[in-house]
Amino acid sequence: MAGRKYQLRKRAEGLDATRERIVEATAALHYEQGVAATSYIQIAERAGVGPATVYRHFPTLGLLVLACGAHINEAMQPPLPENAKTVFAGLGMRQQRLERLAAELDAFYERGAAWLGIAARDRDRVPELDGFLRQVEAGVEALVREAVGAGSSEAMIRLMTALADVSVWQSLKRLEAPPAEFRRTMAGLLDCASGLAAPGHANPA
Amino acid sequence: MAGRKYQLRKRAEGLDATRERIVEATAALHYEQGVAATSYIQIAERAGVGPATVYRHFPTLGLLVLACGAHINEAMQPPLPENAKTVFAGLGMRQQRLERLAAELDAFYERGAAWLGIAARDRDRVPELDGFLRQVEAGVEALVREAVGAGSSEAMIRLMTALADVSVWQSLKRLEAPPAEFRRTMAGLLDCASGLAAPGHANPA
DNA sequence: TATTTCACGAAATAATTCTCTCGTCAATAG
DNA sequence: CTATTGACGAGAGAATTATTTCGTGAAATA
Numbered sequence: 001m002a003g004r005k006y007q008l009r010k011r012a013e014g015l016d017a018t019r020e021r022i023v024e025a026t027a028a029l030h031y032e033q034g035v036a037a038t039s040y041i042q043i044a045e046r047a048g049v050g051p052a053t054v055y056r057h058f059p060t061l062g063l064l065v066l067a068c069g070a071h072i073n074e075a076m077q078p079p080l081p082e083n084a085k086t087v088f089a090g091l092g093m094r095q096q097r098l099e100r101l102a103a104e105l106d107a108f109y110e111r112g113a114a115w116l117g118i119a120a121r122d123r124d125r126v127p128e129l130d131g132f133l134r135q136v137e138a139g140v141e142a143l144v145r146e147a148v149g150a151g152s153s154e155a156m157i158r159l160m161t162a163l164a165d166v167s168v169w170q171s172l173k174r175l176e177a178p179p180a181e182f183r184r185t186m187a188g189l190l191d192c193a194s195g196l197a198a199p200g201h202a203n204p205a
Numbered sequence: 206m207a208g209r210k211y212q213l214r215k216r217a218e219g220l221d222a223t224r225e226r227i228v229e230a231t232a233a234l235h236y237e238q239g240v241a242a243t244s245y246i247q248i249a250e251r252a253g254v255g256p257a258t259v260y261r262h263f264p265t266l267g268l269l270v271l272a273c274g275a276h277i278n279e280a281m282q283p284p285l286p287e288n289a290k291t292v293f294a295g296l297g298m299r300q301q302r303l304e305r306l307a308a309e310l311d312a313f314y315e316r317g318a319a320w321l322g323i324a325a326r327d328r329d330r331v332p333e334l335d336g337f338l339r340q341v342e343a344g345v346e347a348l349v350r351e352a353v354g355a356g357s358s359e360a361m362i363r364l365m366t367a368l369a370d371v372s373v374w375q376s377l378k379r380l381e382a383p384p385a386e387f388r389r390t391m392a393g394l395l396d397c398a399s400g401l402a403a404p405g406h407a408n409p410a
Numbered sequence: 411t412a413t414t415t416c417a418c419g420a421a422a423t424a425a426t427t428c429t430c431t432c433g434t435c436a437a438t439a440g
Numbered sequence: 441c442t443a444t445t446g447a448c449g450a451g452a453g454a455a456t457t458a459t460t461t462c463g464t465g466a467a468a469t470a
Contacts, residue, residue: 011437050449121326158380167372175363185401192397196390216467255419
């Protein structure tokens with residue numbers, strides 16, 4: 001009666017399939033309505049499973065969010081601190097590096113701004129969302145640091161990081177400028193910020 | 206049996222008092238938890254009235270939000286398009302006007318950024334919040350227009366308005382710079398933006 | 411004073427949500 | 441083939457919410 005060993009072989013496929021369906025349904029609903037506004041029952045319905053099945057796979061909302069996050073991270077490809085160096089490989093001039101930074105940020109936010117907005121809305125209610133966003137922010141800051149180099153003041157880096165935030169990108173994006181012009185504007189702002197942050201500095205031409 | 210006229214004289218005071226209590230309780234709860242996350246029952250409990258009373262005074266969430274908005278508008282004192290001219294009265298130089306603009310925006314957001322964040326979170330769910338924010342945005346844009354004067358390009362105005370958005374202010378505010386430095390930075394960014402937006406354009410002195 | 415009006419809140423109703431228990435059944439083991 | 445395992449979903453139970461009905465009492469009328 002006790003402990004006959006039981007391996008899930010073919011059953012494991014079906015199991016993973018339902019798990020996948022749940023995660024995708026959750027991601028879709030979170031995208032449409034936000035995280036906190038989505039119920040287990042809605043998820044179950046859209047995934048075509050019973051509520052109990054959702055619970056079995058993800059006993060807490062946090063686990064569900066984590067699974068979604070892993071899923072979404074793949075599509076977003078957020079900047080990773082450990083990759084920051086290679087992004088600017090071979091670029092020596094400050095101007096070039098800032099343009100590269102602007103292009104990198106723009107491409108990332110184009111992929112991920114919508115999701116970042118979703119996550120930000122409930123980050124104070126769902127700790128996992130907060131952790132997720134912190135990682136993203138760390139990646140962005142690493143990009144900024146790498147772009148301006150090691151000799152820069154902390155004040156400059158923090159100011160530029162603030163301007164590199166997704167909220168600023170979103171505000172600028174509403175202007176609907178053509179991509180090339182948009183990135184030029186962003187690089188210009190970052191350049192300007194680097195001048196502003198150092199007191200007693202004039203704006204470099 | 207029909208229609209004897211009945212004036213609420215002394216009763217009107219008590220009536221307004223409960224209405225006021227409801228509005229204040231709502232504002233507090235919206236501030237703490239957000240608009241969409243607050244229930245009628247919570248409001249009734251905090252106001253010390255029955256749920257039915259909340260319904261009688263405000264049959265829909267929209268009416269409740271409008272009443273709150275009027276309340277909050279007084280504390281926020283958002284910039285009004287019709288007052289934009291007087292804000293810059295007597296200031297001729299562009300530099301001075303931009304500093305005034307930065308100071309005005311900073312003071313306003315200091316009063317109202319928290320509420321603007323609350324409203325923005327649910328603006329797509331509650332039409333009244335969207336209308337409220339549109340009005341605020343119109344006031345900010347009017348300030349920007351007045352600051353740079355009539356001869357400026359539309360592109361410049363739109364870029365500066367984007368930078369004048371509350372989301373940018375919030376991102377910069379996290380740096381916790383001293384007030385004077387903060388406003389200098391903001392004015393510098395706006396100045397920079399005016400240069401970026403007009404390729405081959407000189408700004409009017 | 412006697413009567414009418416109406417704001418108020420207790421409580422009822424209906425709808426949703428969360429969360430778990432349990433029987434079913436296909437895949438697995440012997 | 442027979443017995444066992446464990447994923448699944450129907451559905452129950454508890455809790456919370458939205459919304460309304462109705463009796464009460466104080467203010468207003470006459």
